[in-house]
Amino acid sequence: MPRTRAAGAHGGFTRAVGPDPTRAADGGEQTGLAEPAGDETRTTEHGSTQWDPAAAPDTGELLDRIEIGHRIDDFDLLTGLGSGAFARVFLARQRSLQRLVAVKISADHGTEPQTLAQLDHDYIVRVFDQRLMTGIRTESGRRLRLLYMQFLPGGTLLGALRWVRATPAAERSGQLLLDAVDAAMEEKGEIRPTDSSVRAELAELSWPETVAWLGSRVAEALEYADGHGVLHRDVKPANILLTAEAVPKLADFNISFSRNLDDASPVAYFGGSLSYMSPEQLEACHPGDSRSAADLDTRADIFSLGVVLWELLTGAKPFDDSTAGPGDHGDRTTLEAMLDRRRGGVEAAALERVPPDCPAALRRVLLSCLAPDRDKRWSSGGVLAKQLEMCLDQRARDLVDPPPDSWRRRLRGWRIVIITLAIGIPNTLASLYNIGHNEALIVSRLTEDAQRTFTLVTTTVNGLFFPLGLVLITYLGRRVITVPHGLKRGRVFDPETLRAARADVLLLGERASSVVFTLWVLAGITFPISLRLATGEIPARGMLHFLISLVVCGAIAVAYPYFIVTFFLVRCIYPMFLRHGDISADDAVWLHRLGRRCTSYLAVAASVPLLAVAGVTFLPATDIPHVIVAVRVLCVGGIAAFVVVYWMFRELEADLSALERVVDPGRSIRAAQDRDAETET
Template identity: 55%
Template sequence: MSTHDPKHHAPVEDSDPTVASAPSLRDESDSTGKWTGEFTVGPTKDVDLDSIQVGDQLEDFDLITQLGEGAFARVFLARQRSMQRIVAVKVSEDHGSEPQTLAQLDHDYIVRVFDQAIVPGTGLRLLYMQYLSGGTLQNLLHRVREYEPAKRSGQLLLDSVDASLRSRAEIRPSESQTRALVAALSWPETVAWLGRRLAEALDYADKVGVLHRDIKPANILLSSEGVPKLADFNISFARSIGNTSPVAYFGGSLAYMSPEQLEACHPDHLRSAGDLDTRSDLYSLGVVLWELLTGTRPFTDRSQTSTDGSELVAMLNLRAQGVPNSAIDALPENCPTALRRILLKCLAPDREDRFARGKELAQQLDMVLDERARELVDPPAESWRKRLRKWSIPVVAIAAGVPNGLASLYNIQYNQVLIVNKLPPDAQTRFLVITAIINGIFFPTGIAVLIYISRFMLRVPHGLRQGKTFPPEEIARARSDTLVTADRVAAVALGLWLLAGLLFPLTLELSTGSIDWKAAFHFFASLAVCGSMAVAYPFFMVSFFVVRSLYPELLPYSRDTSGDRQKLASLRRRSVVYLCVAASVPLVGVTGLSFIPVADLPEMVLSVRILSMGGILAFIGAYYLFRQTEEDLSALQRVVA
């Protein structure tokens, strides 16, 4: 466990968890007067750290100034003589395995520990590490509370960093792309930007078997560009280090603890420190991000003075109810729906309902930084994308049925003039009966086939809206089916049109014996052309709907979307092919005039004009949907990358 002054720039250890001692509760207050109780396993202090002074030389280090101080450690800014570099040196008793834990961690968003040194005959251990001059998130949090929500932005983060730089007489970086990016962010986007990097750090630590267990603003340092780095793993537990146990490393700050970590603190609960996993750290990170976003923590814990654990019970009861509505109502007006959903998932009372890994959380927070992507995945409540999700079947049916119906009407009129009107009256009557029978069978059959092959796409989202849970493989199947829905609509429609192109002349020939091969070929060709029309236009209408509305709905419930990037790219490539088909319709209409007998031209000119002009207008619409879908696919590819 560690405590920091708001001006501290490096991690400080104020307890050594390897020295046996009874757990204790400390009632502390932060600068706002709010309780920040901490649970520690404290050692017996055998070394007088107060005797160490600025200006001393310890081994290879000249101590320049003190950066921070805790009960069991002091941190100095120092010059390492052998390497001629500035480092942060943490001076503590030679106890515990913090160096071994930190030696496993090499990540962009974790404070880099270089090495340790033991001062002979003193019982002192020197842990020297990367020096970060931008302060801590605790410094930033103080500034957040001083500004109204409407006045907070990414510049607030940079102002906090610059204030820390000035206090150390350091120069602010110039021409920094990172700082320029941060300055342009809204405050919710800034919180997501910070959180995404910290989630990556926790994911990395988890992969190497390390749990932090004390995530709080004071333990998150900032570089001169505002990049966060996780520090103070002194109460963490590394599974790969021999002769250690989770209990030996137990501790943390109560206000940021997960419910299961609070239970492990309580003597009457069966849960132990060994039961904790990375979801506990992600919960703590959720508390930190919520506090940064709003200036207050999601749970209004009250200061307690009892030592019987009743304060832990009160905290557990409060967290078991989830984030209160009063805290949700305090979220800033410009908070994206996506960020609200993500933080609430982080703070779910049951850890099974949280993100399983830091990678999942990082991916979701990264999406918040992409305006188009977050609007796709978490559209506003009044958005048509959200309202139409529960009407998936009617929407897809209309998108597929209307173009097919119009093509059918055109085909009937086209063949009526060129072929049917030239048949004997009884043959014309039979043709009308055949037309009614085929259409009466094909249209319901097509709808039934589409519903069946799209059953996962329809059933899973509906169930999720009802609060049901599905295995990951079913959700993955639903996502995959969603991305090929438009192709299935096109394939079923084209197949039925081609089949009709064979059945119409065949049945008419069998019933009348009056269709020659030229008329039959013309009949088939006309249905094939109309079929291509009924394929291209529904594809873009259905793709636009599923990509903008249905597929993004499944992403928050998906844990592994790594394979979706290729599927999205494939849909994008197929869209180009369908666009070429749509562009060919007006050309086919004009070309078709050359195959019409001269005597029939006067009667067909109007129909061909309608086909050509309608095809041009339809292509313009298809191209617009293509461009919109293309941009949506690009945004979704960034989400799943």
């Protein structure tokens, strides 16, 4: 049997994923062999033979003398799943419960069972229990330990990687992963599941999307482990197992470190596979470096996962570590060469192997995982999982990482100009309509002194309100201006600043509209009152005309700037922040509320031509000819503008939905389930 590592072939080193916690049976002192009844070498009712280490041929170490067909404790060993320097893993039948399990047999060394006892997650291999065989000891005097766990028939990512390398890049897809899983199951005599929604989903994915799908789940497992004080420290394809539905589950915590175990040390059992190690982990292995294993954190595991995903994506590792053999623990020269390659970043040759259909978002996410400086990597597995989930959503990933020639990317640098024009042009048009309407129905009928007073009041009010509005909107949108500019230049902001900037981006459209509407209301009150006090010539009918024009102009000044500003910010600016992680569930709430507000503003935009027509009905028949042309132009323009606004509304709906799926997938799933329930009822 080949000497890969025990966990490599099945996941002999695992973590808990289900409701059953890992625990030591009978306080960890249960004997390993069942009490013999008569002949100890008899064949059991399952056709297995009770294993007697004393009677076994002395052909090597104790572990090597365990063979398929033996029965150890409660387990009939059916076939080998893998072996390594420290353990052997077998597919076994647990006699008492009549179920198939994977049994890892090793010396009682390390804290893997205690580590696994803390972990219960969907993407971590579930460990059922352990048995300590006090009556049998290895050559070093240690007891044998049986760790039995969930049996996963789909093989490992290492097996899938062999399929990847044997398949041309253009022919890889999610179906390739399923084919690899099916081949592994066939070797074990397992039957492929039918009517699986997960397999159906995978079959439709491209290969880069499949890599992101796998990676997001392993990243969730790392996030969960880190939340329980556990670092894996040996993430590699052989330690990621696959279910019959190709769902990945992280395994092999034999060299992990748990902060929650009193007697655990970061340097105890420290190791790992060199070619998947982060720079800081290699430094901890280097005899001449001051860094120690205690300095490592979850970002080292994120780097290792990045190497795994890059290898799956391209068929080759991102760094040429051919000098590090599979069993090489690394001498000084090897470690220094590997460190130099990682400190230099991913080379051009590795970048050229990225498939043409790889989304820019996935490439960016993986390069962040592989950053030499761990401060520039994703801060946690949870952040990485969200980034990889975003890569599965075509609309969301195109928003976050638009093509290089996209108008969305080009317009980001023009945000001040665009926002200014988006607010200024509709307000200018509304002002022109208001001036024309009031000139025809009110001002032209005033005395010359009253007209001069009106001109003075108009100039004064506009001279005050326009600069005031500009100052207020600039203040409210200050972070919309400064933070994206800083991010583009590589500046690092604290999470609270980024959070405030994201909120400002999503709220600026409404804030700007509120400022503008408030100023229109103040102007609508100021004009007639000032004229009334100055001349006493404004009749009640004139006050009504002012009010009508105010309502129409207010609708124009509110609805159109809101949609233009919000459309631009949601499509071009807000996605910039998703590239930097640390997105909270609050963002999903903001996005959801923004979508609801858009519906209200759409109604306002639709009302513009209706308000104009309704306003005419309040005019005397003799006054209608004076404004009919302006009203017609307003109605036609309002209808055309509404068509554009409605298109923006529909695009915003889709964009907001995609962004909400990224920032809080759970909320989106619950919303979809609620909609399905409402449909059924």
